Amino acid sequence: MPELTTTSAPLRDSGPRAVRLEATNHEGCFLGKNVSPKKFAAGKDAGFAFADLLFGLDLGNLPVFGSAFPAWRGHLDDVYFRPDMSTLIEWKPGLDSVIGDYWLKDGTPVPICPRNLLRQMVERLAAHGFTATVAVEIEAAVFEESIHEARARGYRNLSPLGGNAGTAYHLAKSADWIDYMNAVADRLDEVGIEWEAFSDEDAAGQVEINLAPGDPIKVGDAWARTRQIMREVAFERGHCVTFMAKPTAGYGQASHINLSLQRDGDNAFYAEDGPSETMLHAIGGLLATIEGNTSIVLPQITSYRRLVDLSGPPVTISWGISNKTTAVRAVCGHPKYSRLEYRLPGADANLYLALAGVLAGVIGGMEQKIDPPEQVTDMAWCMPPGLGIERIPDSITKAAAALDADPILRELLGDEFVDCWIASRKWEWMQFHTAGGDPFAELSEWESARYFELP
Amino acid sequence: MTETMTAPTPTAAGAADVDVRIEDDASPIVRMIGRTLRDSARAGHALDALHTSSGTVAIRSHDTPQAATISFGDNGIDVSSGVRIEPDAAITVDLNARFAPTEDPSGDADLARGVLRALTPPLPGWREAAQQFWDATRSIAGIPDVLIAVTEGPDGVEQIVLGDGATQYLMASDPDTLAGVFSGADDLIAVLFSGALGIQGTLSQLSVMTGASWKVRYDA
Numbered sequence: 001m002p003e004l005t006t007t008s009a010p011l012r013d014s015g016p017r018a019v020r021l022e023a024t025n026h027e028g029c030f031l032g033k034n035v036s037p038k039k040f041a042a043g044k045d046a047g048f049a050f051a052d053l054l055f056g057l058d059l060g061n062l063p064v065f066g067s068a069f070p071a072w073r074g075h076l077d078d079v080y081f082r083p084d085m086s087t088l089i090e091w092k093p094g095l096d097s098v099i100g101d102y103w104l105k106d107g108t109p110v111p112i113c114p115r116n117l118l119r120q121m122v123e124r125l126a127a128h129g130f131t132a133t134v135a136v137e138i139e140a141a142v143f144e145e146s147i148h149e150a151r152a153r154g155y156r157n158l159s160p161l162g163g164n165a166g167t168a169y170h171l172a173k174s175a176d177w178i179d180y181m182n183a184v185a186d187r188l189d190e191v192g193i194e195w196e197a198f199s200d201e202d203a204a205g206q207v208e209i210n211l212a213p214g215d216p217i218k219v220g221d222a223w224a225r226t227r228q229i230m231r232e233v234a235f236e237r238g239h240c241v242t243f244m245a246k247p248t249a250g251y252g253q254a255s256h257i258n259l260s261l262q263r264d265g266d267n268a269f270y271a272e273d274g275p276s277e278t279m280l281h282a283i284g285g286l287l288a289t290i291e292g293n294t295s296i297v298l299p300q301i302t303s304y305r306r307l308v309d310l311s312g313p314p315v316t317i318s319w320g321i322s323n324k325t326t327a328v329r330a331v332c333g334h335p336k337y338s339r340l341e342y343r344l345p346g347a348d349a350n351l352y353l354a355l356a357g358v359l360a361g362v363i364g365g366m367e368q369k370i371d372p373p374e375q376v377t378d379m380a381w382c383m384p385p386g387l388g389i390e391r392i393p394d395s396i397t398k399a400a401a402a403l404d405a406d407p408i409l410r411e412l413l414g415d416e417f418v419d420c421w422i423a424s425r426k427w428e429w430m431q432f433h434t435a436g437g438d439p440f441a442e443l444s445e446w447e448s449a450r451y452f453e454l455p
Numbered sequence: 456m457t458e459t460m461t462a463p464t465p466t467a468a469g470a471a472d473v474d475v476r477i478e479d480d481a482s483p484i485v486r487m488i489g490r491t492l493r494d495s496a497r498a499g500h501a502l503d504a505l506h507t508s509s510g511t512v513a514i515r516s517h518d519t520p521q522a523a524t525i526s527f528g529d530n531g532i533d534v535s536s537g538v539r540i541e542p543d544a545a546i547t548v549d550l551n552a553r554f555a556p557t558e559d560p561s562g563d564a565d566l567a568r569g570v571l572r573a574l575t576p577p578l579p580g581w582r583e584a585a586q587q588f589w590d591a592t593r594s595i596a597g598i599p600d601v602l603i604a605v606t607e608g609p610d611g612v613e614q615i616v617l618g619d620g621a622t623q624y625l626m627a628s629d630p631d632t633l634a635g636v637f638s639g640a641d642d643l644i645a646v647l648f649s650g651a652l653g654i655q656g657t658l659s660q661l662s663v664m665t666g667a668s669w670k671v672r673y674d675a
Contacts, residue, residue: 063658063662064662065661065662065665065666066665066666066669067596067597067662067663067666068596068597068598068659068662068663069658069659069662073658073659074657074658075657075658076658395480397480419596423666426666426669430483433482433483433519433521434483434519434521436519437519437520438520439520439536439537440520440522440537441520444520
């Protein structure tokens with residue numbers, strides 16, 4: 001694995017008051033700490049120590065137990081954050097921000113670090129002569145109330161920003177909604193994140209922001225920072241925002257991933273008469289791994305409440321050309337825009353991990369030349385059994401079991417990550433059931449308390 | 456100090472052939488009820504209740520939304536998640552106190568009493584429980600090579616040493632607590648936080664032992 005970029009333009013003459021170190025944990029929380037410029041200068045090459053619990057705490061701050069720790073974990077031993085200096089930006093006056101990865105004392109990458117995993121997949125693709133271009137749709141629900149008020153209400157009975165009327169694409173939004181979204185767009189511009197569009201979405205209070213396509217790691221970084229900006233702007237304006245998969249009993253929130261591969265500058269998914277052979281193998285790999293990848297892209301208990309027929313998310317292991325009811329939509333016939341849309345991820349997925357899983361599926365399909373099943377040309381919801389089209393795992397435990405048994409994802413993502421992830425999902429399931437979650441509620445209070453603010 | 460390297464295999468005398476079925480992808484409470492009823496059958500305990508040919512009993516946790524339904528039929532016992540029908544009896548229990556009822560059962564009192572008896576099988580002795588735990592969990596990845604259980608008996612400190620190898624894990628408590636943890640009747644982490652159990656080992660080993668305790672508590 002090549003070294004990260006460790007040099008950049010020197011910090012401004014006036015200098016920041018602090019530099020914020022940023023990376024995600026498994027759950028997708030943006031974690032880090034602020035260090036002084038002097039400390040940053042002293043540590044940017046050697047790394048900054050973080051306790052390994054970074055990868056060992058659940059969203060309730062309890063240590064995740066249930067399986068053996070990786071060998072590098074000791075008794076709250078340190079791992080080292082090393083900044084990727086190509087990501088260093090001025091976040092706001094007095095504060096710079098830099099994204100990085102976690103490394104071990106011996107200079108090797110932490111194998112379960114989400115950004116490291118994604119980089120490994122990008123490099124494996126490169127070894128086959130491909131580069132990937134990805135894009136992500138960020139969906140979130142914004143509410144009028146402040147986060148303090150939301151907490152006081154248990155994250156229930158909140159007022160959607162922009163009102164309850166209307167659904168997707170309505171332009172007649174109240175000024176508070178427009179002001180919020182414009183403020184978010186302004187902040188994205190200020191920190192150099194290229195966005196393409198924003199609009200309201202199906203659920204009341206729901207918004208969608210489309211980031212520009214790009215290199216997977218850069219898109220992952222932009223995703224993490226965009227969510228941070230959406231939170232900060234909401235807080236500043238006295239509102240709150242959530243990325244939980246289903247913040248109310250209504251529509252859920254997705255995080256669709258669009259993907260194309262390039263080779264020698266050409267779109268490898270393009271063919272005049274439909275999917276290219278590369279695209280077909282990519283689809284084959286994506287469908288072969290979709291049950292295991294479900295665990296990664298639907299990480300939480302609430303994630304599975306989205307899987308309702310006719311409500312938007314895919315529920316079957318299926319693909320189709322221009323068919324948004326399937327799990328993998330193929331967009332064909334255009335030399336530039338031919339791509340795949342992986343429609344399963346929830347808004348609560350860690351995009352670094354989701355992209356790593358998706359790229360692993362693509363790589364597996366190409367390496368093993370996996371042919372996809374016949375495409376679904378009908379609606380892929382409400383399908384009766386017996387058609388040979390299986391349903392996507394509909395619980396955190398079923399998906400974890402599927403990941404456990406997936407040879408492609410185990411080989412590409414590594415046993416260490418897979419075993420850690422499965423253990424953490426089993427822990428989450430146990431916490432939900434034994435610490436107050438209600439599987440029979442449309443959305444239990446335990447889920448709101450656990451997932452509204454994090455990840 | 457009394458030291459025993461192995462514990463006797465539990466006797467099957469009195470064991471009953473009762474088919475206890477749990478639903479697919481079952482919740483922890485369903486799994487735990489299923490395991491406990493099987494323990495009773497294996498121990499020949501509350502056989503009259505286990506052979507009840509009809510009736511449904513709701514089991515609810517006193518402090519969480521966990522709930523399950525036990526359905527008795529001619530072909531055995533089914534345990535399912537939630538309470539989707541009007542049960543013949545309903546019992547509210549403390550799941551971290553070996554199904555101790557926290558209020559009077561409602562509905563068919565005889566049926567409720569029988570179920571409560573079936574949910575409280577006699578615990579094996581601590582040595583026997585440790586041996587059964589070890590047999591069920593020793594193949595789990597990362598589990599220590601040696602498990603040492605220590606307690607204070609009438610003749611002083613007693614221990615059982617199970618397994619052989621370089622890494623070891625020690626658990627110390629009174630005989631009833633050890634039997635409860637090793638048999639799955641008690642939750643390892645809950646007991647640990649209560650202060651009733653002492654352990655010696657690594658953090659990683661505690662994590663593995665937690666998974667091992669889940670196996671005997673929910674999946675045996």
